[in-house]
Amino acid sequence: MATNTTQAERHIRALALAKECAALGARMRTIAYVTGLAHTQLAHLFFADRTSAPRGRPPDSPDWYHTANLLNRTEASIFVSIYRRIRELGFAPGEALVSGYKHYLSVCRAHPRISFDRAFDLASHMDGLWIVRTPSFSLVTCPACTSQYVTTVSAHPATNCECPFCKLLARYRRDPRIQTSFPVSALPDVSQIQLGIVALSKRTKDR
Numbered sequence: 001m002a003t004n005t006t007q008a009e010r011h012i013r014a015l016a017l018a019k020e021c022a023a024l025g026a027r028m029r030t031i032a033y034v035t036g037l038a039h040t041q042l043a044h045l046f047f048a049d050r051t052s053a054p055r056g057r058p059p060d061s062p063d064w065y066h067t068a069n070l071l072n073r074t075e076a077s078i079f080v081s082i083y084r085r086i087r088e089l090g091f092a093p094g095e096a097l098v099s100g101y102k103h104y105l106s107v108c109r110a111h112p113r114i115s116f117d118r119a120f121d122l123a124s125h126m127d128g129l130w131i132v133r134t135p136s137f138s139l140v141t142c143p144a145c146t147s148q149y150v151t152t153v154s155a156h157p158a159t160n161c162e163c164p165f166c167k168l169l170a171r172y173r174r175d176p177r178i179q180t181s182f183p184v185s186a187l188p189d190v191s192q193i194q195l196g197i198v199a200l201s202k203r204t205k206d207r
């Protein structure tokens with residue numbers, strides 16, 4: 001099957017991926033990068049109602065991440081660590097983005113702060129693909145809590161001073177905003193997240 005994938009099948013899969021991206025709130029620019037489909041086709045199929053299309057400047061994560069608040073940095077790290085795990089299993093970037101974002105939403109369901117376009121931008125700057133040629137982010141493991149978090153590509157932390165998860169846990173008892181975002185029963189433990197990609201696996205491995 002993998003060697004007989006026809007152009008029509010690839011196109012149908014690109015359309016299916018585009019539909020999932022649109023359902024997750026992606027702007028047209030994002031879907032065009034992820035699927036390779038033309039803007040005109042995407043506009044006709046998914047953005048006929050222009051008033052519902054996301055507007056404004058697209059996210060720019062390298063600047064954003066370093067000034068973002070603790071909850072945003074924590075959730076960005078949760079998304080990127082899930083995305084990275086799916087990529088390491090051999091899945092294509094587009095599939096890993098969509099599947100990883102859905103898992104992120106299930107982990108941070110109380111009040112998700114990372115939009116699909118932000119997730120796309122983070123993945124792009126993580127892997128040096130789509131909108132950039134070289135990575136600006138890397139994922140490092142905190143020496144104190146062993147969580148993985150996003151930092152600059154050249155950082156090799158020997159301490160946990162940058163780790164958003166250590167900061168979040170330290171502030172948890174005195175910060176109601178953090179308690180609301182991560183109820184005790186839903187505290188993120190990324191190492192235990194079941195990726196639940198059986199269906200995705202079947203679909204992708206058939207290529």
Ligand SMILES: [Zn+2]
Nearest residue numbers: 142145163166
């Ligand atoms: Zn830590």
